[in-house]
Amino acid sequence: MPNVSLPKGANALIASPVHRGLRMELHWTAQSGTQEVDLFILLLDANRRVTTNADIVFYNQPDYLGGAARYLGRSDTATGHAHKAEIFLDRLPKEVHTIAVAGALDSEESRLGGLSSLELTLSADSGTLFSIPCEGLSTERVAVAGEIYRRNGEWKVRSVSQGWTGGLPDLLRHHGAVLDDGSAEQKSAVDGSGVVNPPASVPEPDPAGLAHLQDLNHQIREREAVLAELESRIVETREINLLQDLGIYDFAHPLEDAVQYKDRLSQLRASIKEVVKERAVTGATNWAVNGDIKKGAQMVKEQCKLMLRAYNAEADNCVRTVRAHSLDANTSRLERAKTSIEKLGKSMAIAITDDYHRLRLDELKLTADYHAKVAAERETQRALREEAREQEKVEKELQKARDKMEQERDKYLAALAIAVDSGEPDAVAAMQQFVEEAEAKLRDIENRQANVRTGYVYVISNLGAFGDRIVKIGMTRRLEPTERIRELSGAGVPFLYDIHVLFFSEDAAALETQLHREFESRRVNKVNLRREFFYASPAEVKEAVKRLVGVTTLEFKEESEASEFRLSLSLTEGV
Structure with a gap:
């Protein structure tokens, strides 16, 4: 997966296998060496509170549930500092709904706004997944940089940048940790580690204030429940759509060609027609109308037919509209249809059978795969x-x-x-x-x-079209290679490509293959390998070219000129 930078408020799906673990690093740079930041990881329940103080991971309490979450230590370099931790999402209890990752200053005089930078990164075996820069902080002494949370059976990440001026105690109280500010010694413990044992005696709270607080908490929980219900009805596909639009789509049925998919679909639909006759829907067998079991059975049968017609209408509509990029949305839609029908038919125990529902879901997935395979074959021919x-x-x-x-x-x-x-x-x-x-x-x-292998290997970029982190690595056999670059800068892109290097080689095909292999994990389109775009900077490709061809003096332009793009920006700003 490419490194995605999440601005404040943005969220994204964590597509990496959760059993392999996520590594997180909280990076910061400061103008003064006295500005030290500590890392705190809070494992929160559905009410966004810790159950006990053991649900907080930090340097004095580095392990949670035998390694499900673990603080790994600190590293310092010439460019900054970082705290490291790891978390295995599949090992967390079901009660853990959200993981909040916070940074806290250990000095009362320092403020987060005074740091040069504060950023959280999440990584997996495939590399860095997300960068979460903390934004909009000023007088705060502690802030939650980002959160990892459950949503519809999957894990997502969200950029938060929420701070508290009162420092670490405010953060911990807000999330339900037990603190004691009663003595100077205990207060020092709060400032140092942030977590202490419950006090021996607690002053009696004001009854009126306590009742008011309980009422407010009750209202908050009611609104959170309503929000959770509304959010559960929303099919969140933005991140998945983005990946699939880039060509990252895994075939559920990896058949050779579209013809095989069509044959498999015909077989599957024949099975659906067979099952729908007898085993698609079930209902109550002891329902009676005016004491008459036969009339009750007839009514249940008629209602079953009606419910099945409604379900099949929704399923057919999903199959007609599904494409690779909308598979998850249509799957969720069909799941909701099944759930709604079962709620409406609850009094008669009417339900769509799991076997029939599974067949319709298989049809949906196979149809999405068929359309994707047709598109892939069309692209291959093109x-x-x-x-x-x-x-x-x-x-x-x-x-x-x-x-x-x-x-x-x-x-x-x-x-x-x-x-x-x-x-x-x-x-x-x-x-x-x-x-x-x-x-x-x-x-x-x-x-x-x-010799068809002789030619020029080129590295080009298009700052205005793709940004500064995507390059195209290809080869051409043209005597004048810039002619090929000019053709690529045609109507398909808004600005001209910038050439970073044109390197002639007797075996340009092999050099191109080596460079593609070098950046294979950073391919933009992992399905159509003829799309030779990679998530990399020109400087990174330069080092790879020098290493592969053994040339120490290589004429390579690291900066993109992007004259048309920059001029367009200046004209826009001047309007």
Whole structure:
């Protein structure tokens, strides 16, 4: 997965396998060496509170449930500082709904707004998943940088940047930790570790104030329940759509081609027609109407048919509209339809059978896969046609250059013959040199025609279209490689591509393959490998090229000129 930077309030799905663990780092840089930040991880229940003080992980309490969450220590470099921790989401109890990750200053005089930077990063085996910069902090002494939370059976991450000016005690009280501010010694313990044991005696609270507080808490829980119910009805597909639009889609049924998918769909629909006759819906068998079991059975049967018709109408509509990018949305829609029907038919125990529902879900997934496979095959054919057109252009260009060079060589040979006949040694030597140069160029062209692996490897970017973290790595056999770059800068992109390097190689195909392998984990489109875009900076590709070709002095432009894009920005700002 690519590194995604989440602004304040944004959320995203954690697609990495949770059993492999997530690594988190809280980074900060400060103008003063006295500005020290501590890491606190709070494991919260559905009410966003810790059950006990043991649900807080920090340097004095580094382990939770035998390693389900663990503080790993601190690292310091010349560029900044970081606290490290890891968490295994699949090991957490079901009661843990949210993991809040906070940074707290250990000095009462310091403020988070005085830090040069404060950022939380989440990583997995595949690399950095998310960067969460803390934004909008000023006088706060503690802040929750981000949260990891459960949503519809999956884990998501959210950028928070919520701070408290009162420091760590305010944060802990807000989330239900037990503190004691009664003595100077105990207060020091709060400032140092933030967590202490309950006091031996607690002053009696004001009854009126306590009743008011309980009433407020009750209202909050009621509104949170309503919000949770509303959110459960919303199918959140924004992050999934983004990934699938980039081509990251896993086939549930990895068949060879669209024809096989069509055959499998026909078989599946035949099974659906068979099951729908007898085993698609169930209902009560002891229902009676005016004491008559037969009439009751007839009524249940009629209601079952009505409910099944409603379910099938929803399922058919999902199948008609589903595409690869909307599979999860349509799956959730069909799940909700089944749940709604069972609620409406509860009095008669009417329910869609799990076997039939599973068949309809399989049909939905297979249909999404079929459309994705058709699109992939269409894209493959388009790419093959594009490659054939490019090859034809190369052959015509090389043949034209060869014809021109043969004519030039013949011209020099004729001039050489005239010089020999005239007996002018200087003219003979000059013409001989021209002939040799022409023949050398001709041999080079003939080699280019014979060797399809010879050409230029190019690294290009388009700041205005894709940003500063995406490059295209490709090759061309053109004699003038910039012609190919100009063609790529056509109507498909709003701005011209910037060329960072054009490197000629006798085996450009192998060098291109090596570079693609070098950045394989950062491919933008992991399905269509002909899309040669990668999440990388030009500087990173430069180092890879130098390492692979063994060239220490390589002419490489690390900065994107992006003249059209920058001029467009300036014109927009001037409006």
